[in-house]
Amino acid sequence: MLLLSLRLRIEGSNIFLTGASSGIGAALAVSLTRRGARVAAVSRRSVSSVSVSVCADLGSGQERARAVEETLSALGRVDILINNAGIGVYAPSWRTPMNELREMFEVNFFAAVDLAQRLTPGMVERRSGMVVNIASIASKVTLPWFTLYSASKAALEAFTRGLRIELAGEGVGAMLVCPGYVRTNFQASVLGGKPPAKLVSGKRFAATAEDVAEAIADGIERDARTVLTPAIGWGLVAAARLAPGLVDARLRGMMEAAGDE
Numbered sequence: 705m706l707l708l709s710l711r712l713r714i715e716g717s718n719i720f721l722t723g724a725s726s727g728i729g730a731a732l733a734v735s736l737t738r739r740g741a742r743v744a745a746v747s748r749r750s751v752s753s754v755s756v757s758v759c760a761d762l763g764s765g766q767e768r769a770r771a772v773e774e775t776l777s778a779l780g781r782v783d784i785l786i787n788n789a790g791i792g793v794y795a796p797s798w799r800t801p802m803n804e805l806r807e808m809f810e811v812n813f814f815a816a817v818d819l820a821q822r823l824t825p826g827m828v829e830r831r832s833g834m835v836v837n838i839a840s841i842a843s844k845v846t847l848p849w850f851t852l853y854s855a856s857k858a859a860l861e862a863f864t865r866g867l868r869i870e871l872a873g874e875g876v877g878a879m880l881v882c883p884g885y886v887r888t889n890f891q892a893s894v895l896g897g898k899p900p901a902k903l904v905s906g907k908r909f910a911a912t913a914e915d916v917a918e919a920i921a922d923g924i925e926r927d928a929r930t931v932l933t934p935a936i937g938w939g940l941v942a943a944a945r946l947a948p949g950l951v952d953a954r955l956r957g958m959m960e961a962a963g964d965e
């Protein structure tokens with residue numbers, strides 16, 4: 705099988721972007737529009753300064769189908785799907801209510817697969833396109849205050865890796881994005897619980913949504929396999945592989961500082 709190298713240009717592309725009403729998605733909508741894309745922004749709140757804004761709850765299959773339909777009737781085709789919308793739950797895995805777990809997986813994982821299933825066939829037909837999935841560094845290093853969130857992002861990572869190989873001969877790419885700590889409204893929007901105090905106080909070291917958005921847009925144009933940003937996060941990934949006991953102890957220390965777990 706011939707493995708094509710994909711070089712997608714953002715300029716002139718139609719992009720279906722979820723979660724553009726806040727944080728990384730909002731910064732992405734600005735960056736992609738500035739680079740010449742037509743952006744369809746999909747979230748529960750409406751978004752201004754994009755080509756199309758569709759208000760939809762991505763936790764519902766029917767709403768996802770409607771969002772795709774409205775976008776295709778407005779833009780004609782989708783070249784790039786960016787699954788960015790996501791939510792978390794700060795709670796020990798053994799005490800997380802199952803309804804919150806299901807709601808989180810519906811948005812973080814099932815919505816991403818469903819939207820890819822709806823939009824990838826058109827890309828394959830045109831032999832051009834890309835699916836971009838915003839996971840997290842937590843997909844590579846499980847964060848114990850966020851065990852089930854990490855599980856949902858690890859599922860998204862496995863899906864992205866497999867999809868990239870499945871589509872390699874079809875002219876369609878798949879890119880994984882693993883942001884580290886980013887300054888957004890994410891902590892305030894979780895379904896339940898609160899983050900460890902050390903994480904909150906570390907916010908000043910967090911990346912900006914704008915820097916992450918630029919790294920993602922650059923990654924799309926060079927057909928990156930993975931964008932892990934800020935790159936210092938690779939240090940944590942390597943440490944967790946080489947010295948898992950030490951990293952576990954450090955993470956445990958951060959959890960204890962929360963005084964709850």
Ligand SMILES: NC(=O)c1ccc[n+]([C@@H]2O[C@H](COP(=O)([O-])OP(=O)(O)OC[C@H]3O[C@@H](n4cnc5c(N)ncnc54)[C@H](OP(=O)(O)O)[C@@H]3O)[C@@H](O)[C@H]2O)c1
Nearest residue numbers: 723725726727728747748749762789790840886888889890
């Ligand atoms: N911030 C971080 O430190 C960090 C680190 C690693 C990974 N990430 C990931 O980056 C992505 C973006 O997060 P962020 O930090 O930018 O968070 P954010 O500021 O809270 O934005 C989350 C976005 O997701 C949308 N969303 C949530 N639930 C939705 C639903 N049911 N239906 C439709 N849209 C929904 C929200 O829109 P509405 O509320 O308008 O629906 C919002 O636009 C997420 O996947 C997150 O897991 C964030």
